[in-house]
Amino acid sequence: MKVIVNGKTTDTEEKNLREFILSRRLEPGLVIVELNERVVKRDKWPDTTLKEGDRLELVSLVGGG
Numbered sequence: 207m208k209v210i211v212n213g214k215t216t217d218t219e220e221k222n223l224r225e226f227i228l229s230r231r232l233e234p235g236l237v238i239v240e241l242n243e244r245v246v247k248r249d250k251w252p253d254t255t256l257k258e259g260d261r262l263e264l265v266s267l268v269g270g271g
Contacts, residue, residue, distance in 0.1 A: 209260045224251035227264075238265040 208215050220226040227234055239246045240263040246254055
């Protein structure tokens, strides 16, 4: 299926948000996810089904000094 991630169309086989984040090799504890303009809490990721055309915004937190 095709979803839009940070403005770019992406193909994915993953069925839920948690699988999608892990497939992209992102650290779940350091990512904020917005799905169709709504922030999704991390504990809801396994139950959040992805659908064709969903719009995701992924923000990775990075430390530095």
